Amino acid sequence: MASQAERSHPSANHYDIVIVGAGPVGLMLSTCLARWGYKIKHIDNRPEPTATGRADGIQPRSLDLLRNMGLKSPIMAHKPARVYEVAFWDPPTGGKGIARTGTWASCPEFIDARYPFTTLLHQGLIERVFIADLEKNNTTIQRPWTITGFTSDEKADPEYPVSVELSHVDGTFKESVKAKYLFGGEGARSFIREQLKIGITHKDPIAYVWGVMDGVVKTDFPDIKMKCTIHSEHGSIMVIPRENNMVRLYIQIASSTDPDFHPRKTATVEEVQASAKRILQPYSIEWERVEWYSVYPIGQGISDKYTLDHRVFLGGDACHTHSPKAGQGMNTAFLDALNLAWKIHAVEGGLADRKILETYEPERKDVAENLLAFDNKYAKLFSQRPPSGNEVAAATAKKVAGQEAVEENEFIKTFKESCAFTSGYGVAYKPNTLNWSPEHSAQSSVIHPKTTTLVPGCLFKNADVTRVVDANVVHLEQEIPLNGAFRLFVFAGVPSVTQQALKDLADNMAKKTSFYGAFARPDADSVSHHERHNPHSRFFTVCTVFAAPRNTIEISRDLPALLARYKDNVYADDRWSRTHPDARAAAHAKMGLDEERGGVVVVRPDGYVGVVVALEEGSTTVDALNDYFGAFASKRLGDAAQEKL
Amino acid sequence: MASQAERSHPSANHYDIVIVGAGPVGLMLSTCLARWGYKIKHIDNRPEPTATGRADGIQPRSLDLLRNMGLKSPIMAHKPARVYEVAFWDPPTGGKGIARTGTWASCPEFIDARYPFTTLLHQGLIERVFIADLEKNNTTIQRPWTITGFTSDEKADPEYPVSVELSHVDGTFKESVKAKYLFGGEGARSFIREQLKIGITHKDPIAYVWGVMDGVVKTDFPDIKMKCTIHSEHGSIMVIPRENNMVRLYIQIASSTDPDFHPRKTATVEEVQASAKRILQPYSIEWERVEWYSVYPIGQGISDKYTLDHRVFLGGDACHTHSPKAGQGMNTAFLDALNLAWKIHAVEGGLADRKILETYEPERKDVAENLLAFDNKYAKLFSQRPPSGNEVAAATAKKVAGQEAVEENEFIKTFKESCAFTSGYGVAYKPNTLNWSPEHSAQSSVIHPKTTTLVPGCLFKNADVTRVVDANVVHLEQEIPLNGAFRLFVFAGVPSVTQQALKDLADNMAKKTSFYGAFARPDADSVSHHERHNPHSRFFTVCTVFAAPRNTIEISRDLPALLARYKDNVYADDRWSRTHPDARAAAHAKMGLDEERGGVVVVRPDGYVGVVVALEEGSTTVDALNDYFGAFASKRLGDAAQEKL
Structure with a gap:
């Protein structure tokens, strides 16, 4: 990882x-920024990291992110x-107790996740993984300390406008x-938010009171190691399996439909356990140990603003x-922090204009609003009617070549959206200065080739490829670590076809007025030849993917020197894929890029597609990239820079 | 892991x-036995673990083993x-220097390895992973200590016959x-072997002297991150990539064909580097750092005996x-130690008769002899002629349904054997009391069903299945950790078809005279319900695999109580497989077992198939298993036990 x-x-x-x-949120932000210097x-x-309870679910997309940071293994x-x-599980028709009415994948195949499961681990253990990483970068958490006041005044001190009392x-x-x-x-009761007098908009009045209990149980309930939603005549439970034979139970204690409902209603451990026993009948359950209970x-709430001045932020x-x-x-x-981290880095590192920080709130607030809407919609989805087996099959199947298409009804559509959302892959940032939709005002024939299946503002897709230098089969989307740099994936098609286009790409990138040349490292001449990702610039890492078998690729022959310098990031798109069984180059095909002529994909430092550009001979491709980066760069680029000179 | x-x-x-x-070898033996109590x-x-140099290659099969021990992640x-x-790389026809004449997979697809690559890591780091595991089991290495003498006399002390002076x-x-x-x-210069006056048979006189150098280089040789065999007019080099940007070079210093050959010839670091530079021309190479040089x-040698009295062993x-x-x-x-470890455990734990120890030497000496023969054969394979591209393709391809078969010539056959051997998957223990070939004298209609593709004495095959209790997709061959127990894989076909056969299997296993009932844990009644692998016996772990979709399987309904007790080890054979794309139950199909009626596979504690038995109604299946285990058990089993009563 490049460290400054x-x-x-x-x-x-x-x-x-x-x-x-x-x-x-604090640990993710801190870890990113500490790594980047x-x-x-x-x-x-708190005097210690979280000891028990709290959050415990890592969604598939977050696991990708943690792997990208090298933190998946320790977790x-x-x-x-x-x-x-x-x-x-629901009451059986005409019977007593509960019966299983259906099961389905929590991250179905159509999502196409690398890790199609939710990972459950105690939050304290996850926090410690981050803390250990921070310590490697000489950053420690000062505990137990608190903030007592702050001011922010850019006019008084343009460089260090924030004064903080701790x-x-x-x-x-x-x-x-x-x-x-x-x-x-700082969590829901944020001192900083209160000081800024930023309000919270509540969606609905509090409608439910829940108990949550982590522990080790003995039960003959067959799905105790699965995530379960259980409705019975005695109430509702949600079951979440945990590490070390533990299970988390969410048990509904009160509902606004109860005659004596009160949002401050409470219950003892024993009361909640008795309630769980009634709900799980005819199955038995006994606790061997209770680790945590709350x-x-x-309540659903959302902060009206995430920042007032783009100096003091919330997340x-x-x-x-x-x-x-x-x-x-x-x-x-995690994703709030990641979004902010790379933008701060882009500004403070000198790549981007300060206005890039204005994209943090709209991008992340939109996600939060979707999350709250989802919370309601998801509940309704299941209360309406149990879906049929065919519907579940249709909703969860990955489209495999040769299989018949199944008509999508409203249920299937909603379910698919929900899965995409809960897995983390459904986050779609709207078009803005960073995410260039096909309708972007910079109309260029090369921007967003018609065939591409990549969507700006959505995650880059995963693909297996073969690394040329060592023949390792790798996950392309993971090949660039979270290093704060933009990722340029040059899908280079067939070498003999794109030879001139690649030369022109490199020549135009090398110009001092290009997005690439303008942000060269000052120490580029003394960088070690072992530096894999940032030899020329801290803000760009380049990967090249040829649509050719590995053993036919000769890096020094097939790539101009600028691109060949990233020799550890050159790949052969020669792996068979079940989703594209007949493609000669499955990764090109998956991205919807021409298998002969390729294309250039710009991926933001957080893994979301920024823009897709055709790979053409001449200066057109780099012109388009200059337009893209020029829209938020701290310098004029390309023709604009020429004019200025 | 069960620990006694x-x-x-x-x-x-x-x-x-x-x-x-x-x-x-010592660490693997120690780690297994320490875990088993x-x-x-x-x-x-030595005062410390290996600091630099020595072995560094972990073959695919060894990586399976390390994963089975939970040691793959730390490595x-x-x-x-x-x-x-x-x-x-060879001299180009009619040119100077060297040119690449071919590349091929080091563990081709037909091997069907989970990890089709060789893992290169410094031996000292691998040793430390074992040492850390030993410490968890309260076993430490006493250093620097040596053995000065020993005697072994079973008559004088039948229980502790060995006296050792340290x-x-x-x-x-x-x-x-x-x-x-x-x-x-203790390595090649074994004090114990010398004291026992066990000779070494040398295959050939010493024919080559090699230098080996670990270090960090700067080079434009394109395959520096691949394993390479380089022949040039200036000599030969082998390149092996290492962790941390290091590379190991084996450089030939002298050959018996040299006019002045001497097996004690030596060379300085500088001489070897100069030689490497000449061999690699036209590419350049410079050393940034040399970590180790020797x-x-x-010489090729093999010990005449591995033990004299089955109390003092070598490996x-x-x-x-x-x-x-x-x-x-x-x-x-590793495999020497593993082979011995479980046999000592079987004897000392009370399962097996002491004569089982007599299988250690023939099983492992046979492998060593193959290894030495391979060492020569492999060298010849490449010196004869470079293979054609078609031959390489034919030799390395996995047979995929629908693809044409290619005629196998001698080259392809030898190459395949070599790959199987070097990957570790080619080890085939010969038929003996533990490995029952179809020709075994205990002729039973149920032993070794004709259709099975499993080979006693060879490794159990890998397969993806879905665990029923939590819907996790898992590697079946890894589901039982290395716990010293025999593994019973009950391929249970279709539940409605095998219902009676499973009941009969369980009823007959439960009998006190069966292989299973005879070796029950004395503390079976007080075992925790969380114990997954050894609830009834320390010497058997049972897995059941149904040829049915996961969501149709109900463990408490489809399995008798004895088998249902292993509820965490019940699987659905419902995953699609590229090698068996049309099979309804790909794992059954891969093992060559009937997709409706199944079969029982006994896998030795070290992962090698012992015997395959048809799953039939009545007592026939357990009778056959009693015959198998009775051949080496410490008690009479089944009918033999009945007769004795």
Whole structure:
């Protein structure tokens, strides 16, 4: 991973950023920025990481992200539970007790996830993985410390506009620091949000009170290791398996339809266990151990703003609260932080104009609003009627060549949307300066080739390819680590066909006024030949994928020197794919790019497609890329730069 | 993993086993036995684990084994290099320098390996993974200590016949211990082997002297990250990529065809580097760092005996020395130790008669002899002529339904055998009391159904299945950890068809005279319901695989209680397989078992098939299993037991 020389600051109490809260959102932000060389003051008001309870679900897309950061292995070392299917239990027609009415994949094949399951692991263990990584980058969490006040005034101090007052929770020690940014990842009761007088819009009044209990049980209920939604005449339970033979049960304690409903209603462990026993009849359940128990009313709320001045930001539970049952809290928090992290890096590293920070709130608030809407819609989906077996089959199947298409009704459509959303793959950022839809105002014949199946604002697709230098079969989408750089995937088609186009691409990229040449590393001449991802620029990593068998590719012959420098990132698109069994180059085919002529895909540092450009001879391709990056770059690029000269 | 209560011993200086040497063979033996509850005195004469150099190649089959032990992840955490292909470089016809004449897969598709690559990692890092695991089981390596003498006399002390004298290498401390077994894993210059006056048979006189150099290089040779065999007019080199941008080069220093050949010839680092530069022309190579360098003559030798009395055993390099270039040393050592470990456990745990130990030497010596023969054959294979592209394609392709068969010539046949051998999948133990071939004297209509593709003495095949309780997609061959138990894979076909056969299987297994009932755990009534693999017996773990979709299987309905107790090991054979695309139950099909009626596969604790038995109604199936286990059990079983009563 590229790590930047530590920036100089005027004094020891000047920081790039102050991060308040070391839950998922704060830790993700801190981990990214620490890796990229920023100086961080990170505090949390708890003396230790989360000890028990709280969030525990890592969705498939988050697991991709964690792998991209090299954090998947240490998380998996804890042997988390994996949820592949969800089972539905209801009162049997004309009988007593409960019966299974259906099961379906929690991340069906059509999602095309690398890891089509939800990973369940105690939040504290996940936090510790991040904390260990932070320590490798000389960043520690200062505990138990809290924020007592702050001001932000860009006019008074354009470089370090934020002043923050910090204090040990017992008040014995205090610190005043200056920072370029302040981030509030303090959870639902955010001091920073309150100080900024940013309101919360609540969707509905609190309608349910739930108990949540983690523990080890003995039961003959057959689906205790599956995620289950159980409705009975005695109430409702949700079952979530955990690591170490544990299970989490969400048990409904009160509903607004109850005659004596009160959102502050509570219940003891014993009451909740007795309730669970009634609901699970005719099956038995006994607790060997209770690790954690809590009762909470479920309210849905969303912060009106995520920032006022683009210096003080909020993210995670400080911005959105909702039911924990869909397992979305931690995942949404991760992605809030990731979205902000790379944009701060782009600005502070010198690539982007400060206005790029204005895309954080609309991109992430839109996701939060969808999350809250989903929370309701999903519940309704199941309360209406149990779906038929055919519907489930149609909704979950991956389209395989040769199979018949099944008509999609409303149920199937809603279900598919839900799966895409809960798996994390459904996040679609709307068109903006970073995500260029086919309708983008910069009309160019090469932007967004008609055939491409990639969608700007959506994740880059996964594909298996063979790395040329060592013949390793790899996951293309994982080949560039989360290094804060934009990813240029040059799908280079057939070498003999694209030879001139590749030469022109390299020649035009090499120009000092191109997006690539304009942001060269000042130390490019002294970079080690082992540097794989950032030899020329900290802001771009290049991969080339040929539609040819590996053993026919000769990097020094088939690529111009600029692209050949990324020799560890040159691939052969020569792996068979079940979804594209007849394609000669399955990855090209999957992206909807010409198998002979290829195309260039720009992927944002967070993994979302920015723009797709045809690979053509002449300067057209780089002109289009200059247009794209020029829209938010800190310098004029391409023709615009020429004019200026 | 099941771990047994520590056995009682007469005094503190009484051990189950004394292990001398903490290289791969000693560590594997120690790790297995420590996990299974044995008391071990393990010494090594080096003050630290291997610091640099030595073995570094983990073959595909060994990686399966390490995963089965839960040690693959910590090894992979070191980011080893992975070799997928081998490249061949030779002088170009009519030109100077070297040119690539071919590449092929190091573990081609027809091998059907889970991990079709060789893993390259420094031996010291691998040793430390084992040492960390040993420490979890309260076993430490006593260093630097050495063995100074031993006697073995079963008549004088039938229980602890071995007396061993140990000493600190500086002679300041001494210890005398008693043990049931002594193991010599001390490498080629084994003190124990010498004391036993066991000779070494050398295959050929020393014919080559090689230099081996680990380091970091800067080169424009394009295949520096591949395994390469390079022949040039200036000599020969083998390239092996390593972790951390390192590369290992084997450079031929002298050959018996040289006019001045001497097996003690040596060369300096600079001389070897100069030689490498000449061989690699027209490519350049410079060393940034040399981590390790050594010169050694290659001699082939094999120990005449692996044991004299089945109390004092040898394994690893103490038994076989050969060229390191095929990367077989560590892998053969692992499998020597594994073979011995489970047999000692079977005897000392009370399952097997002591005569089972007599199978260690013939099984493992046969492998060593094949290894030495291979070492020569493999070299010849490449010196004869470069194979054609068609031949390589035919030799490496996996047979996929619908593809045409290609005629196999001698080259293709030899190459396939070589790949099977070097990957570790080619090990085939000959028929004996543990491996029942179709010709076994116990002629029974149910033993070795005609259709099965499994071969007793060969590894159980891999297959993807869905675990019923949690819908996880898993690797069936990995579902039982290396716990010292025999593995009973009950392929149960279609539930409605095999219902009676499964009931009869369970009823007959439950009998006190059956192989299963006779070796029940004395504490079976108090075993935790979380115990997954050994609820009834320490020596058997049972898996059931139905040829049915997961959501149609109801464990409590479809399985009798005895088999249902292994509820975490019940699977649905419902995953699509590319090799059996039209099978309804691909795992059944792959094993060559009837998709409706199934069959029972007994897999030895080390993963090799012992016997395959048809699944029939009545007592026939268990009768056959009683015959199999009765052949080496410590008790009479089945009818034989009845007669005795």
